[in-house]
Amino acid sequence: MKKIKILVPLDTTERSTHSINWIKKYFNKNDIEIILMNVREVIVAEDLLKQENLWDMREESNLVLDEAAMELEGYTVEKFAIFGYASDQILKKAEEENCDLIIMTKSTKKGLVRMIGSVTSKVIKNAKATVIVLPK
Template sequence: MEKKKVLVPLDGTDRSMHSIDWLKKLFEKEEIKVTLMNVAEIVIANDMVISNDTVTRAQKESEDILDTALKKLEGYEVDKYCAFGYAADEILRKAKQEESDIIIMTKSTKKGIARMIGSVTTKVVKNAKTLVIISPE
């Protein structure tokens, strides 16, 4: 049996880590290959220059988030992936590149105007070419 490819985007919040709990409830270790993903969103405005320190710090934070999640998935086949950019775009790109079977993520916590503009979760659900599971709080 070929393992299902599961993409789990994490933003470092406790809420996003619930995706891992759901993954463990839904799938046995032998059934899936997991890619844990974190996207560092570095905003550049007015030709602002980003220092190497900023990039290095963002990379370290991203690695820390993924390492925390990795500890919860002992025994699973897991890859880690860090990206820079807009989270939804990077998640969709990675899912397509890896030919992911499933994306598991948590629902948005945004309210008001941020919700109207559109959350990462909403954009992924609308544009993914694969099954997206949204874990509750």
């Protein structure tokens, strides 16, 4: 039987761990493969592009992924960190890996940022895989 391949985008907020808890509740570890993903959006600014800043961002991504992987001990887990626009990178990874599901948590952003759009809404509109959005 083919395992279900699940992409789980994570950010640095605690709410993103809801995806992990939900997976553990509803999926048997023998039935799925999980790709944990962290995308760091880099704003092009003179001070930000210093090598040490990029290194710190990479380390933070690795920490987020390592903590999530520990929560999923016993599951088949791959960790993936990248720089770029979150929605674009999530869609690209899901397609490259032929993922069956993308599991995300609902944004907690308010106001203007929320009205303009979000990573989650772009993924929902453009993903070829089924997208599950969990409330906070």
